[in-house]
Amino acid sequence: MTCEYIRKLLSSYMDGMTNQQESRVVKAHLQHCSACRKELEQMKEMRAVLQQVPDLQAPADFPESITKKMKDRQNTVFASREPGEPRKASWMVACIMGIFLLVGIAISSLLPAGTIISIAEKYFTQEEGKNLAIGPILQRILSEGNQIDEVAEPEQKDLILDAQSGKELGAVKNKKVLTPGIDAGSGYNKESLPVMTPKLAHFYFLRINTSDAEETITQIRAVAAPYLIAGGSDDQAEYLYIRVEKSQAEGIIKELRRLGAAEPVRDTLDYTYEYSALSASIQQKQTQVQALKARENLTREEQDTLQRLNADIKQMQKKQKDINQCCSRAEIEVAVYEFSLKQ
Protein backbone atom coordinates (compact mmCIF):
# COMPACT_ATOMS: atom_id res chain seq x y z
CA MET A 1 0.00 0.00 0.00
CA THR A 2 1.51 3.31 -1.00
CA CYS A 3 1.97 6.19 1.40
CA GLU A 4 0.14 8.39 -1.08
CA TYR A 5 -2.97 6.24 -0.84
CA ILE A 6 -2.76 6.06 2.95
CA ARG A 7 -2.35 9.81 3.32
CA LYS A 8 -5.58 10.38 1.50
CA LEU A 9 -7.26 8.37 4.21
CA LEU A 10 -5.36 9.64 7.24
CA SER A 11 -7.54 12.62 7.99
CA SER A 12 -10.77 10.59 7.80
CA TYR A 13 -9.08 7.82 9.78
CA MET A 14 -8.23 10.26 12.55
CA ASP A 15 -11.90 11.26 12.74
CA GLY A 16 -13.14 7.68 12.67
CA MET A 17 -14.68 8.23 9.26
CA THR A 18 -13.02 5.37 7.41
CA ASN A 19 -14.81 2.07 6.92
CA GLN A 20 -13.59 -1.16 8.51
CA GLN A 21 -11.53 -2.21 5.55
CA GLU A 22 -9.88 1.20 5.19
CA SER A 23 -9.15 1.36 8.89
CA ARG A 24 -7.49 -2.03 8.75
CA VAL A 25 -5.36 -1.00 5.80
CA VAL A 26 -4.30 2.26 7.44
CA LYS A 27 -3.55 0.59 10.75
CA ALA A 28 -1.40 -2.06 9.12
CA HIS A 29 0.49 0.56 7.14
CA LEU A 30 1.11 2.75 10.16
CA GLN A 31 2.77 -0.12 11.97
CA HIS A 32 5.69 -0.13 9.60
CA CYS A 33 5.73 3.40 8.16
CA SER A 34 7.20 6.02 10.47
CA ALA A 35 6.68 8.85 7.97
CA CYS A 36 2.93 8.30 7.88
CA ARG A 37 2.88 7.89 11.65
CA LYS A 38 4.53 11.29 11.99
CA GLU A 39 2.02 12.74 9.53
CA LEU A 40 -0.84 11.45 11.67
CA GLU A 41 0.76 12.68 14.88
CA GLN A 42 1.17 16.16 13.45
CA MET A 43 -2.38 16.19 12.23
CA LYS A 44 -3.57 15.26 15.71
CA GLU A 45 -1.39 17.92 17.24
CA MET A 46 -2.74 20.50 14.82
CA ARG A 47 -6.31 19.52 15.62
CA ALA A 48 -5.59 19.94 19.32
CA VAL A 49 -4.12 23.39 18.71
CA LEU A 50 -7.03 24.48 16.54
CA GLN A 51 -9.54 23.27 19.10
CA GLN A 52 -7.97 25.60 21.64
CA VAL A 53 -8.61 28.72 19.61
CA PRO A 54 -11.48 30.48 21.35
CA ASP A 55 -14.49 31.97 19.62
CA LEU A 56 -14.62 35.71 19.18
CA GLN A 57 -17.27 37.77 20.89
CA ALA A 58 -19.62 39.66 18.65
CA PRO A 59 -19.57 43.39 19.42
CA ALA A 60 -22.09 44.48 22.04
CA ASP A 61 -24.21 46.42 19.55
CA PHE A 62 -24.50 43.50 17.14
CA PRO A 63 -28.07 42.32 17.93
CA GLU A 64 -29.33 45.88 17.93
CA SER A 65 -27.61 46.63 14.63
CA ILE A 66 -29.52 43.82 12.94
CA THR A 67 -32.89 45.07 14.09
CA LYS A 68 -31.94 48.56 12.98
CA LYS A 69 -30.76 47.42 9.58
CA MET A 70 -33.89 45.38 9.03
CA LYS A 71 -36.07 48.35 9.90
CA ASP A 72 -34.07 50.61 7.58
CA ARG A 73 -34.55 48.20 4.73
CA GLN A 74 -38.25 47.85 5.40
CA ASN A 75 -38.61 51.60 5.14
CA THR A 76 -36.98 51.68 1.75
CA VAL A 77 -39.49 51.30 -1.03
CA PHE A 78 -36.96 50.34 -3.64
CA ALA A 79 -33.86 48.80 -2.18
CA SER A 80 -30.99 50.30 -4.06
CA ARG A 81 -28.25 47.99 -5.15
CA GLU A 82 -24.98 48.58 -3.50
CA PRO A 83 -22.68 50.28 -5.94
CA GLY A 84 -20.33 47.71 -7.31
CA GLU A 85 -17.02 48.23 -8.96
CA PRO A 86 -17.36 49.44 -12.51
CA ARG A 87 -17.46 46.57 -14.90
CA LYS A 88 -14.28 46.17 -16.80
CA ALA A 89 -14.22 44.99 -20.35
CA SER A 90 -11.27 42.76 -19.62
CA TRP A 91 -13.18 41.09 -16.88
CA MET A 92 -15.99 40.44 -19.27
CA VAL A 93 -13.61 38.82 -21.69
CA ALA A 94 -12.15 36.70 -18.94
CA CYS A 95 -15.57 35.74 -17.83
CA ILE A 96 -16.76 34.79 -21.26
CA MET A 97 -13.67 32.77 -21.93
CA GLY A 98 -14.28 31.01 -18.69
CA ILE A 99 -17.68 29.94 -19.81
CA PHE A 100 -16.26 28.46 -22.93
CA LEU A 101 -13.27 26.76 -21.52
CA LEU A 102 -14.41 24.43 -18.90
CA VAL A 103 -13.79 20.85 -18.38
CA GLY A 104 -11.39 18.42 -16.98
CA ILE A 105 -13.53 15.51 -16.28
CA ALA A 106 -13.37 12.63 -13.94
CA ILE A 107 -16.24 10.33 -13.46
CA SER A 108 -16.84 8.40 -10.35
CA SER A 109 -19.76 6.30 -9.40
CA LEU A 110 -21.38 6.87 -6.08
CA LEU A 111 -21.59 4.36 -3.31
CA PRO A 112 -24.21 1.66 -3.54
CA ALA A 113 -27.77 2.80 -3.17
CA GLY A 114 -28.72 2.86 0.44
CA THR A 115 -25.53 4.40 1.62
CA ILE A 116 -24.28 7.66 0.19
CA ILE A 117 -27.12 8.10 -2.23
CA SER A 118 -29.73 7.94 0.46
CA ILE A 119 -27.74 10.33 2.57
CA ALA A 120 -27.26 12.57 -0.40
CA GLU A 121 -30.90 12.40 -1.39
CA LYS A 122 -31.88 13.22 2.13
CA TYR A 123 -29.73 16.29 2.34
CA PHE A 124 -29.25 17.54 -1.13
CA THR A 125 -32.74 17.54 -2.43
CA GLN A 126 -33.87 19.88 0.30
CA GLU A 127 -35.72 22.71 -1.18
CA GLU A 128 -33.93 25.37 0.74
CA GLY A 129 -30.64 23.83 -0.27
CA LYS A 130 -31.43 24.25 -3.88
CA ASN A 131 -32.54 27.80 -3.37
CA LEU A 132 -29.43 28.67 -1.49
CA ALA A 133 -27.13 27.07 -3.98
CA ILE A 134 -28.58 28.09 -7.28
CA GLY A 135 -30.71 31.05 -6.30
CA PRO A 136 -27.95 33.62 -5.99
CA ILE A 137 -26.38 32.48 -9.23
CA LEU A 138 -29.53 32.80 -11.21
CA GLN A 139 -30.29 36.10 -9.56
CA ARG A 140 -26.92 37.44 -10.52
CA ILE A 141 -27.24 36.20 -14.04
CA LEU A 142 -30.60 37.86 -14.36
CA SER A 143 -29.24 41.11 -13.02
CA GLU A 144 -26.27 41.02 -15.34
CA GLY A 145 -28.21 39.27 -18.02
CA ASN A 146 -27.93 41.58 -20.97
CA GLN A 147 -24.22 41.86 -21.09
CA ILE A 148 -23.65 38.19 -20.62
CA ASP A 149 -26.27 37.22 -23.13
CA GLU A 150 -24.81 39.47 -25.77
CA VAL A 151 -21.63 37.53 -25.85
CA ALA A 152 -22.63 34.15 -24.61
CA GLU A 153 -25.13 33.78 -27.38
CA PRO A 154 -23.02 32.12 -30.09
CA GLU A 155 -24.14 28.67 -31.00
CA GLN A 156 -22.61 25.86 -29.15
CA LYS A 157 -20.29 24.97 -32.01
CA ASP A 158 -18.76 28.43 -31.79
CA LEU A 159 -17.92 27.93 -28.19
CA ILE A 160 -14.73 26.30 -29.30
CA LEU A 161 -12.77 29.13 -30.71
CA ASP A 162 -11.45 28.65 -34.15
CA ALA A 163 -7.68 28.94 -34.39
CA GLN A 164 -7.70 29.77 -38.07
CA SER A 165 -10.41 32.38 -38.16
CA GLY A 166 -9.55 33.98 -34.82
CA LYS A 167 -13.21 34.64 -34.42
CA GLU A 168 -14.17 37.79 -32.57
CA LEU A 169 -16.36 37.66 -29.57
CA GLY A 170 -19.60 39.46 -30.32
CA ALA A 171 -20.22 42.49 -28.24
CA VAL A 172 -17.10 42.71 -26.16
CA LYS A 173 -16.32 46.35 -25.94
CA ASN A 174 -12.60 46.29 -26.51
CA LYS A 175 -12.97 44.00 -29.51
CA LYS A 176 -9.95 41.95 -28.74
CA VAL A 177 -9.46 39.04 -31.02
CA LEU A 178 -9.03 35.79 -29.23
CA THR A 179 -6.46 33.82 -31.07
CA PRO A 180 -5.12 31.27 -31.35
CA GLY A 181 -7.97 29.12 -30.28
CA ILE A 182 -8.49 26.05 -28.30
CA ASP A 183 -9.50 22.85 -29.87
CA ALA A 184 -11.61 20.56 -27.80
CA GLY A 185 -10.30 17.53 -29.55
CA SER A 186 -6.63 18.05 -28.95
CA GLY A 187 -7.00 19.38 -25.45
CA TYR A 188 -5.56 22.40 -23.82
CA ASN A 189 -2.10 23.08 -25.05
CA LYS A 190 -0.22 25.75 -23.18
CA GLU A 191 2.15 26.45 -26.02
CA SER A 192 -0.61 27.18 -28.46
CA LEU A 193 -2.00 29.85 -26.16
CA PRO A 194 0.58 32.60 -26.00
CA VAL A 195 -1.96 35.29 -25.23
CA MET A 196 -3.99 33.49 -22.65
CA THR A 197 -3.26 32.48 -19.11
CA PRO A 198 -5.39 30.03 -17.27
CA LYS A 199 -6.57 31.36 -13.98
CA LEU A 200 -8.51 29.99 -11.15
CA ALA A 201 -12.19 30.09 -11.67
CA HIS A 202 -14.08 30.36 -8.50
CA PHE A 203 -15.61 27.28 -7.05
CA TYR A 204 -19.18 26.94 -6.17
CA PHE A 205 -20.60 24.11 -4.21
CA LEU A 206 -23.12 23.09 -6.73
CA ARG A 207 -24.75 19.80 -7.34
CA ILE A 208 -26.81 19.40 -10.43
CA ASN A 209 -29.28 16.56 -10.51
CA THR A 210 -30.21 15.95 -14.06
CA SER A 211 -30.05 13.40 -16.80
CA ASP A 212 -30.33 15.97 -19.51
CA ALA A 213 -27.10 17.01 -21.18
CA GLU A 214 -28.37 20.31 -22.46
CA GLU A 215 -29.75 21.29 -19.11
CA THR A 216 -26.44 20.37 -17.48
CA ILE A 217 -24.48 22.53 -19.86
CA THR A 218 -26.85 25.43 -19.47
CA GLN A 219 -26.43 25.22 -15.74
CA ILE A 220 -22.66 24.96 -15.89
CA ARG A 221 -22.44 27.96 -18.14
CA ALA A 222 -24.72 29.82 -15.78
CA VAL A 223 -22.52 28.93 -12.86
CA ALA A 224 -19.26 29.68 -14.56
CA ALA A 225 -20.31 33.04 -15.90
CA PRO A 226 -20.51 35.28 -12.87
CA TYR A 227 -18.08 33.67 -10.53
CA LEU A 228 -14.80 33.73 -12.27
CA ILE A 229 -12.26 35.62 -10.34
CA ALA A 230 -8.69 36.56 -10.85
CA GLY A 231 -5.80 34.86 -9.13
CA GLY A 232 -4.56 31.35 -8.73
CA SER A 233 -2.95 29.16 -11.31
CA ASP A 234 -3.89 26.40 -13.66
CA ASP A 235 -3.22 23.68 -11.16
CA GLN A 236 -5.89 25.11 -8.95
CA ALA A 237 -8.91 24.52 -11.06
CA GLU A 238 -12.09 24.34 -9.12
CA TYR A 239 -14.63 21.65 -9.44
CA LEU A 240 -18.30 21.28 -9.93
CA TYR A 241 -19.95 17.98 -9.30
CA ILE A 242 -22.77 16.81 -11.43
CA ARG A 243 -24.79 13.80 -10.46
CA VAL A 244 -26.40 12.08 -13.37
CA GLU A 245 -27.94 8.78 -14.28
CA LYS A 246 -25.05 6.46 -14.84
CA SER A 247 -26.24 5.47 -18.28
CA GLN A 248 -26.24 9.13 -19.28
CA ALA A 249 -22.80 9.95 -17.98
CA GLU A 250 -20.80 9.17 -21.10
CA GLY A 251 -23.14 11.19 -23.30
CA ILE A 252 -22.99 14.15 -20.98
CA ILE A 253 -19.22 14.03 -20.79
CA LYS A 254 -19.11 14.01 -24.57
CA GLU A 255 -21.32 17.09 -24.65
CA LEU A 256 -19.26 18.78 -21.97
CA ARG A 257 -16.11 18.34 -23.98
CA ARG A 258 -17.62 20.48 -26.68
CA LEU A 259 -17.60 23.31 -24.19
CA GLY A 260 -13.88 23.53 -24.08
CA ALA A 261 -10.48 22.08 -23.76
CA ALA A 262 -10.64 18.71 -22.16
CA GLU A 263 -7.25 18.58 -20.61
CA PRO A 264 -6.31 17.20 -18.27
CA VAL A 265 -9.03 14.67 -18.73
CA ARG A 266 -9.20 12.15 -16.01
CA ASP A 267 -11.38 9.36 -17.16
CA THR A 268 -10.37 7.12 -14.33
CA LEU A 269 -13.21 5.26 -12.83
CA ASP A 270 -12.64 5.86 -9.20
CA TYR A 271 -15.56 4.47 -7.30
CA THR A 272 -15.75 5.39 -3.65
CA TYR A 273 -13.28 4.57 -0.95
CA GLU A 274 -14.78 1.14 -0.52
CA TYR A 275 -14.23 0.28 -4.16
CA SER A 276 -10.70 1.68 -4.12
CA ALA A 277 -9.86 -0.26 -0.98
CA LEU A 278 -11.06 -3.45 -2.65
CA SER A 279 -8.92 -2.67 -5.70
CA ALA A 280 -5.93 -2.18 -3.47
CA SER A 281 -6.50 -5.49 -1.67
CA ILE A 282 -7.01 -7.34 -4.93
CA GLN A 283 -3.79 -5.91 -6.28
CA GLN A 284 -1.93 -6.92 -3.15
CA LYS A 285 -3.26 -10.47 -3.28
CA GLN A 286 -2.54 -10.73 -6.99
CA THR A 287 1.08 -9.85 -6.32
CA GLN A 288 1.23 -12.64 -3.75
CA VAL A 289 -0.36 -15.05 -6.23
CA GLN A 290 2.19 -14.11 -8.88
CA ALA A 291 5.04 -14.57 -6.44
CA LEU A 292 3.81 -18.03 -5.54
CA LYS A 293 3.17 -19.00 -9.15
CA ALA A 294 6.68 -17.95 -10.11
CA ARG A 295 8.07 -20.58 -7.82
CA GLU A 296 8.32 -24.24 -8.59
CA ASN A 297 7.45 -27.18 -6.37
CA LEU A 298 5.02 -25.54 -4.03
CA THR A 299 4.44 -27.23 -0.71
CA ARG A 300 0.97 -28.42 0.17
CA GLU A 301 0.56 -25.47 2.49
CA GLU A 302 1.59 -23.04 -0.21
CA GLN A 303 -0.84 -24.60 -2.64
CA ASP A 304 -3.60 -24.07 -0.10
CA THR A 305 -2.56 -20.46 0.31
CA LEU A 306 -2.64 -19.99 -3.44
CA GLN A 307 -6.11 -21.44 -3.60
CA ARG A 308 -7.30 -19.26 -0.75
CA LEU A 309 -5.84 -16.14 -2.32
CA ASN A 310 -7.57 -16.86 -5.61
CA ALA A 311 -10.87 -17.43 -3.82
CA ASP A 312 -10.44 -14.14 -1.95
CA ILE A 313 -9.70 -12.29 -5.16
CA LYS A 314 -12.74 -13.76 -6.83
CA GLN A 315 -14.93 -12.78 -3.91
CA MET A 316 -13.62 -9.24 -3.84
CA GLN A 317 -14.05 -8.88 -7.56
CA LYS A 318 -17.64 -9.98 -7.18
CA LYS A 319 -18.16 -7.38 -4.49
CA GLN A 320 -16.77 -4.72 -6.77
CA LYS A 321 -19.11 -5.85 -9.49
CA ASP A 322 -22.03 -5.57 -7.06
CA ILE A 323 -20.98 -2.09 -6.10
CA ASN A 324 -20.75 -1.19 -9.74
CA GLN A 325 -24.16 -2.59 -10.54
CA CYS A 326 -26.09 -1.02 -7.76
CA CYS A 327 -24.71 2.44 -8.46
CA SER A 328 -27.46 4.09 -10.36
CA ARG A 329 -25.79 7.43 -10.59
CA ALA A 330 -22.45 8.70 -11.60
CA GLU A 331 -20.80 11.83 -10.46
CA ILE A 332 -19.03 13.92 -13.03
CA GLU A 333 -16.39 16.25 -11.78
CA VAL A 334 -15.88 19.28 -13.93
CA ALA A 335 -12.92 21.54 -13.49
CA VAL A 336 -13.63 25.15 -14.25
CA TYR A 337 -10.78 27.21 -15.53
CA GLU A 338 -10.75 30.82 -16.36
CA PHE A 339 -8.74 32.06 -19.25
CA SER A 340 -8.07 35.73 -19.49
CA LEU A 341 -6.27 37.90 -21.91
CA LYS A 342 -2.91 39.15 -20.79
CA GLN A 343 -3.07 42.88 -20.49
Added chain:
Amino acid sequence: MMSDEQLVQDVLRGDNQAYEDLVLKHQHKIFTLAYRCMGDEDDAYAMAQEAMIKAYRSLHSFKGRSSFSTWLYRITINVCLDEIRRRKRRIIPFSLNQLLAAADGDEVQKDIVDESLAADQLYEQKELFLYIQQALNELRPEYRMAIVLRDMMGLSYHEIAIVFNCNLGTVKSRINRARSEMKKKLNERELLS
Protein backbone atom coordinates in the same frame (compact mmCIF):
# COMPACT_ATOMS: atom_id res chain seq x y z
CA MET B 1 -34.15 28.09 27.65
CA MET B 2 -36.37 27.61 24.62
CA SER B 3 -35.16 25.40 21.80
CA ASP B 4 -34.19 26.89 18.46
CA GLU B 5 -37.05 25.11 16.77
CA GLN B 6 -39.55 26.58 19.22
CA LEU B 7 -38.10 30.05 18.72
CA VAL B 8 -38.31 29.65 14.94
CA GLN B 9 -41.98 28.72 15.25
CA ASP B 10 -42.56 31.79 17.39
CA VAL B 11 -40.87 34.06 14.86
CA LEU B 12 -42.97 32.59 12.08
CA ARG B 13 -46.05 33.41 14.15
CA GLY B 14 -44.90 37.02 14.18
CA ASP B 15 -42.98 37.21 17.42
CA ASN B 16 -39.95 39.34 16.59
CA GLN B 17 -38.61 39.12 20.12
CA ALA B 18 -38.07 35.42 19.45
CA TYR B 19 -35.75 36.32 16.58
CA GLU B 20 -33.77 38.60 18.83
CA ASP B 21 -33.39 35.64 21.15
CA LEU B 22 -32.10 33.52 18.28
CA VAL B 23 -29.62 36.25 17.39
CA LEU B 24 -28.43 36.52 20.97
CA LYS B 25 -28.00 32.79 21.14
CA HIS B 26 -25.99 32.40 17.95
CA GLN B 27 -24.30 35.75 17.46
CA HIS B 28 -20.86 34.82 18.74
CA LYS B 29 -20.61 31.65 16.66
CA ILE B 30 -21.80 33.44 13.54
CA PHE B 31 -19.50 36.38 14.11
CA THR B 32 -16.58 34.00 14.68
CA LEU B 33 -17.39 31.98 11.58
CA ALA B 34 -17.62 35.14 9.48
CA TYR B 35 -14.31 36.35 10.93
CA ARG B 36 -12.59 33.06 10.14
CA CYS B 37 -13.91 33.30 6.61
CA MET B 38 -13.17 36.96 5.93
CA GLY B 39 -10.10 37.41 8.12
CA ASP B 40 -11.16 40.87 9.24
CA GLU B 41 -13.43 42.05 12.05
CA ASP B 42 -15.20 44.80 10.14
CA ASP B 43 -16.01 42.45 7.30
CA ALA B 44 -17.07 39.81 9.78
CA TYR B 45 -19.47 42.26 11.40
CA ALA B 46 -21.06 43.16 8.07
CA MET B 47 -21.27 39.56 6.89
CA ALA B 48 -22.68 38.25 10.15
CA GLN B 49 -25.28 41.01 10.02
CA GLU B 50 -26.18 40.11 6.45
CA ALA B 51 -26.40 36.42 7.29
CA MET B 52 -28.74 37.07 10.22
CA ILE B 53 -31.01 39.23 8.07
CA LYS B 54 -31.00 36.67 5.28
CA ALA B 55 -31.83 33.92 7.74
CA TYR B 56 -34.74 35.96 9.07
CA ARG B 57 -36.10 36.45 5.58
CA SER B 58 -35.81 32.82 4.60
CA LEU B 59 -36.93 31.43 7.91
CA HIS B 60 -40.08 30.03 6.33
CA SER B 61 -37.89 27.75 4.21
CA PHE B 62 -36.18 26.27 7.26
CA LYS B 63 -37.81 22.86 7.46
CA GLY B 64 -35.89 21.51 10.41
CA ARG B 65 -34.13 18.83 8.38
CA SER B 66 -30.88 20.00 9.84
CA SER B 67 -30.31 21.83 13.08
CA PHE B 68 -30.95 25.55 13.04
CA SER B 69 -27.30 26.32 13.75
CA THR B 70 -26.13 24.21 10.79
CA TRP B 71 -28.60 26.02 8.57
CA LEU B 72 -27.35 29.34 9.88
CA TYR B 73 -23.71 28.38 9.26
CA ARG B 74 -24.58 27.53 5.73
CA ILE B 75 -26.18 30.90 5.13
CA THR B 76 -23.22 32.66 6.75
CA ILE B 77 -20.72 30.84 4.60
CA ASN B 78 -22.70 31.53 1.45
CA VAL B 79 -22.92 35.21 2.33
CA CYS B 80 -19.18 35.37 2.95
CA LEU B 81 -18.30 33.48 -0.21
CA ASP B 82 -20.63 35.68 -2.23
CA GLU B 83 -18.83 38.70 -0.89
CA ILE B 84 -15.44 37.24 -1.70
CA ARG B 85 -16.61 36.54 -5.23
CA ARG B 86 -18.16 39.96 -5.53
CA ARG B 87 -14.82 41.50 -4.84
CA LYS B 88 -13.50 39.30 -7.63
CA ARG B 89 -10.27 38.76 -5.93
CA ARG B 90 -8.90 36.54 -3.30
CA ILE B 91 -8.69 37.83 0.20
CA ILE B 92 -5.26 39.32 0.52
CA PRO B 93 -3.60 37.61 3.41
CA PHE B 94 -3.18 39.98 6.29
CA SER B 95 0.26 40.79 7.47
CA LEU B 96 1.05 40.05 11.05
CA ASN B 97 1.18 43.80 11.67
CA GLN B 98 -2.40 44.26 10.62
CA LEU B 99 -3.53 41.26 12.56
CA LEU B 100 -1.96 42.40 15.77
CA ALA B 101 -3.27 45.90 15.25
CA ALA B 102 -6.74 44.60 14.59
CA ALA B 103 -6.74 42.48 17.69
CA ASP B 104 -5.20 44.91 20.10
CA GLY B 105 -6.82 48.05 18.87
CA ASP B 106 -3.55 49.89 18.54
CA GLU B 107 -0.43 49.64 16.50
CA VAL B 108 2.03 46.90 17.38
CA GLN B 109 5.37 46.61 15.72
CA LYS B 110 6.37 43.46 13.89
CA ASP B 111 9.59 43.11 15.83
CA ILE B 112 7.61 42.54 18.96
CA VAL B 113 8.63 38.88 18.89
CA ASP B 114 12.18 39.95 19.71
CA GLU B 115 11.14 42.32 22.45
CA SER B 116 11.39 40.28 25.56
CA LEU B 117 11.87 36.71 26.54
CA ALA B 118 9.72 37.29 29.56
CA ALA B 119 6.64 37.94 27.45
CA ASP B 120 3.79 36.52 29.41
CA GLN B 121 2.06 33.33 28.45
CA LEU B 122 -1.17 35.02 27.62
CA TYR B 123 0.51 37.09 25.01
CA GLU B 124 2.16 34.04 23.50
CA GLN B 125 -1.14 32.29 23.27
CA LYS B 126 -2.74 35.29 21.67
CA GLU B 127 0.10 35.45 19.21
CA LEU B 128 -0.39 31.79 18.40
CA PHE B 129 -4.07 32.38 17.66
CA LEU B 130 -3.16 35.24 15.38
CA TYR B 131 -0.65 33.10 13.53
CA ILE B 132 -3.33 30.50 13.10
CA GLN B 133 -5.77 32.99 11.63
CA GLN B 134 -3.03 34.28 9.40
CA ALA B 135 -2.38 30.75 8.13
CA LEU B 136 -6.11 30.26 7.63
CA ASN B 137 -6.30 33.45 5.58
CA GLU B 138 -3.72 32.03 3.25
CA LEU B 139 -5.80 28.94 2.48
CA ARG B 140 -8.30 28.85 -0.33
CA PRO B 141 -11.76 29.71 1.01
CA GLU B 142 -13.24 26.23 0.73
CA TYR B 143 -10.30 24.66 2.55
CA ARG B 144 -10.34 27.40 5.15
CA MET B 145 -14.02 26.76 5.79
CA ALA B 146 -13.62 23.00 5.91
CA ILE B 147 -10.99 23.22 8.60
CA VAL B 148 -12.86 25.87 10.57
CA LEU B 149 -16.08 23.87 10.58
CA ARG B 150 -14.41 20.59 11.44
CA ASP B 151 -11.50 21.38 13.73
CA MET B 152 -12.50 24.70 15.24
CA MET B 153 -16.27 24.40 15.45
CA GLY B 154 -16.47 20.63 15.79
CA LEU B 155 -19.15 19.95 13.19
CA SER B 156 -19.64 16.37 12.06
CA TYR B 157 -18.91 15.34 8.48
CA HIS B 158 -22.64 15.09 7.83
CA GLU B 159 -23.24 18.59 9.08
CA ILE B 160 -20.41 19.90 6.94
CA ALA B 161 -21.93 18.15 3.93
CA ILE B 162 -25.12 20.08 4.59
CA VAL B 163 -23.30 23.37 5.01
CA PHE B 164 -21.35 22.88 1.78
CA ASN B 165 -24.18 21.17 -0.04
CA CYS B 166 -21.90 18.40 -1.18
CA ASN B 167 -21.52 14.70 -0.55
CA LEU B 168 -19.63 12.94 2.19
CA GLY B 169 -16.81 11.90 -0.12
CA THR B 170 -16.21 15.51 -1.10
CA VAL B 171 -16.23 16.55 2.54
CA LYS B 172 -13.64 13.90 3.36
CA SER B 173 -11.30 14.89 0.60
CA ARG B 174 -11.77 18.59 1.27
CA ILE B 175 -10.99 18.21 4.96
CA ASN B 176 -8.01 16.03 4.12
CA ARG B 177 -6.59 18.54 1.67
CA ALA B 178 -7.36 21.44 3.99
CA ARG B 179 -5.52 19.79 6.86
CA SER B 180 -2.50 18.99 4.70
CA GLU B 181 -2.31 22.60 3.51
CA MET B 182 -2.81 23.98 6.99
CA LYS B 183 -0.21 21.64 8.44
CA LYS B 184 2.25 22.85 5.86
CA LYS B 185 1.56 26.47 6.84
CA LEU B 186 1.95 25.74 10.54
CA ASN B 187 5.13 23.78 9.92
CA GLU B 188 6.55 26.71 7.96
CA ARG B 189 5.98 28.79 11.08
CA GLU B 190 7.46 26.02 13.22
CA LEU B 191 4.32 25.76 15.26
CA LEU B 192 4.15 21.98 15.23
CA SER B 193 6.62 19.62 16.79
